[in-house]
Amino acid sequence: MxxxxxxxxxxxxxxxxxxxxxxxxxxxxxxxxxxxxxxxxxxxxxxxxxxxxxxxxxxxxxxxxxxxxxxxxFLPVQRPTVSDAGVGGEGELVVLEWNTGDSVTPENLAALVRDIHPDIAVLPEYSGEVPAGYRSFVSGGTPVTVLTAEGLGDYRTTEVPGSSRVTFGTIHVSSGHPGTGKPDVIGLHTAPPLPGLMGRWRGDLGAVAALAAANPGALIIGDLNAVLRHGDLAQIDTHTDAVAAAPIFGGGTWPTSLPGWARSPIDHILIPDGWSVVDGGVHIIGSGQSDHAPVVARVRRRQESLP
Structure with a gap:
């Protein structure tokens, strides 16, 4: 004993x-x-x-x-840098991540977008109409949609090596100027750790870590079906999770049938080194349209990192 x-x-x-x-x-x-x-x-x-x-x-x-x-x-695996809310600056972005569960209507999405005005949105399992004022990029397979505000300029899709793609959708979009406040965006949706998919899930976590290492200046956003304590995700040292700046008892996103403190924080907005989260700028939004809650983060590229 x-x-x-x-x-x-x-x-x-x-x-x-x-x-x-x-x-x-x-x-x-x-x-x-x-x-x-x-x-x-x-x-x-x-x-x-x-x-x-x-x-x-x-x-x-x-x-x-x-x-x-x-x-x-309760200790976070990594804690993002937090900057003062009152300090504006070049390179500040509002980012939305929401696994819509293929159940969110274009009207639901448009209402949320009107409320928060994101510059960038990553929407696993969404392939509906695009809100006015945004460009849309959609992955193959199970859709992962990336929206970029027209004010950010022209983005384009970038090829993702097959070995770096995750099971349910991978898309990489770039402005062509990743060294500015217009970062590349990689949208992801990994396999879940379910019977029959455990091997795919572990492989997906390795692919996410590899994408982070190969794209140290990109925002990596999506439903990773994992927390940063899981496997290879804990080894990522080029990015930190903006969502970790949410209150410890309010950072969970799935399932929405549970109270916020009891949910799993499996939806992530990974920001590169040199970026920070605006103080008080991370919010988990209540929503009944999906089993995942939307995550909004206000992030900025720190002044010392600007060219």
Missing amino acids: RILSLCILTAALVWAFLPGNPTTTWPVIAHLTAFPVVIGAGLGVIGAVGVPLRRFRALPVAGAVLVIAGAGS
């Missing part, structure tokens, strides 16, 4: 403090890892209750270890 307890506690600490370790892509553990707030809170409660109830006699410090592991799971 003592050995079993030690193994369980070691696994809890590894899960909390070594994101990206191979166990995070194992069945069951992968699914638990997708809900870090719920699992972290659960570990903390078990540890806190177990100590006074003396349920861990085989290893007296077990309760405290579980509390520590639970707290560690």
Whole structure:
């Protein structure tokens, strides 16, 4: 019993403090890892209750270890740089990501766009009409649509190597001037970690990491069906997730049937080094049209990074 307890506690600490370790892509553990707030809170409660109830006699410090592991799971794998809200500047963009679940109507989308005025939107599973004032680029296969505001100028599609494409859609668009405030945009929708797709899912996470390494100046946006604790995503060092700047109990996006604090943060807006999130500029928007909530981030290229 003592050995079993030690193994369980070691696994809890590894899960909390070594994101990206191979166990995070194992069945069951992968699914638990997708809900870090719920699992972290659960570990903390078990540890806190177990100590006074003396349920861990085989290893007296077990309760405290579980509390520590639970707290560690709340720590973001990476934290984006946050800049002051009152400081304007060249290269500031409003970015929208929303997996529409193939259930959002053009009217629903147009209403949201009118409310938030995004410069760039990435919409997995959307292939409907384009809101006025935007250009549209759509991937092959299951659609991933990228919208760019006409004010950003001309964008064009760029070929994505086959080895870097993910299962449900990959699209790369470029203004031809990625070194300015008009970054390249890579829209993605990976396979989910479901039976029969686990291998594809792991491969997709590797493809996302490879795309990030090969395109260090691009915005990488989409439904990755994973959190940054999963596998190769934890190894990305060229980008940070703007959504990680949301409140810790309010950054989850899926499924919308759960309260915000209990959702999994699987929708991402990865911004390059040299970019920051405007303070208070990340919002998870309530919406009943899809099982994913829309994510909006106000980001900017930091002045010291401008040419």
